[in-house]
Amino acid sequence: MNVEKPRTRIQQKNRERILNAALDVFSAEGFRGATIDQIAIAAELSKPNLLYYFPSKEAIYTEVLSSLLTTWLDPLQAIDSQGDPIEEILGYVRRKLELSRDFPRESRLFANEILRGAPRILDQIEGPLRRMVDDKVALFQNWSRDGKISPIDPFHLIFSIWATTQHYADFSVQVRGILRTNDDAHYVDAEDFLMTLYRATLTPRGN
Amino acid sequence: MNVEKPRTRIQQKNRERILNAALDVFSAEGFRGATIDQIAIAAELSKPNLLYYFPSKEAIYTEVLSSLLTTWLDPLQAIDSQGDPIEEILGYVRRKLELSRDFPRESRLFANEILRGAPRILDQIEGPLRRMVDDKVALFQNWSRDGKISPIDPFHLIFSIWATTQHYADFSVQVRGILRTNDDAHYVDAEDFLMTLYRATLTPRGN
């Protein structure tokens, strides 16, 4: 998967610094809002030096974005068709929420890209992601048919999970402003709430 | 409320055109990504002419943003403490979803502003919005105490409603990419799903 070839350890180190700094800046300012200078400063390199490692701002951005994508979509794949339906789905919600808590920069960068119309990852969405969603949708429908979970629309179930979990990263300013908090303590309550929300919805009537 | 004083009808018309064009461009490109030229072209005016009506890009942006804000937060206020608890909350969800469908530009502009850290509306969030949320949270707690709705965390309930409804506007590219759709037909299914989701969660056990 990782086709990179960081020949020297200096290259290794500086590429990492740049990509990390770029994630900081891009996630906070968006692609257009970010400047090479900001990234260079954050990476503690001069601008021409940064451009020695990457040919352009665009190249840095696409590398950050694509390196993020797999990690970001992984939890969905991890849903096990052999496991207990409700626990599998709740586990997915939990993992997505953890992702929001632990990787908010990635979440915001992704959100920003989608907001802008996903110009660079639309094929990823209409390709691999769509296939994986279709796969899980079929699984959910089987679970519904077998009475393991309530008969709800599986597409919108997935959308709602994405929405509710990513909200805590993407809209964290609003969440914190309303809860009057600066730390991540509210993630505990968020998890409780989401577990209740989805358990209530997924548990078939008669249980 | 509207303290504007559009003296002539030309001013009236052109200010409207500019604000509408600005909403188009800002919601699609974000503040930094948008250029005065783009807005001017969209409004079919020359750039200096546009700057005859508004002193700066910033001024256009803040006017668009603030004119949006009241409309955006209104539905929350409309929740009636005298109505049927579950129907009131479901009605709120429905109205928020309609807002996403009918005013996606506004939703995306708002989302973008929050993503960037809400630099221009943080006081609105920590002021009026927070007060309104606190008010409704207290109401929900009363309903919970009286057994009218399930005992769930009212803050996170509100967050989840914001998240699930705005998702359809803010992430519409992703939603459409996965559903293979270009129109708004999926909003019907979305509404069904959300009604089921929140009814299942809010209905107290024993009903």
Added chain:
DNA sequence: CGTCATCTTGACCATTTGGTCAATAAATCA
């Protein structure tokens, strides 16, 4: 140490972009 490859940077360039201004055109109105 000497040589070669890698790394770093100050100076520079072209384009984009927010914004100004003086001059002109179009309304408005006495």
Added chain:
DNA sequence: TGATTTATTGACCAAATGGTCAAGATGACG
């Protein structure tokens, strides 16, 4: 109609920004 106010624009400017380049510094290695 003529005078005055309002609206419009081409030309222009300064700053910001993405990117280049030649020259020098630093490492790797026999």
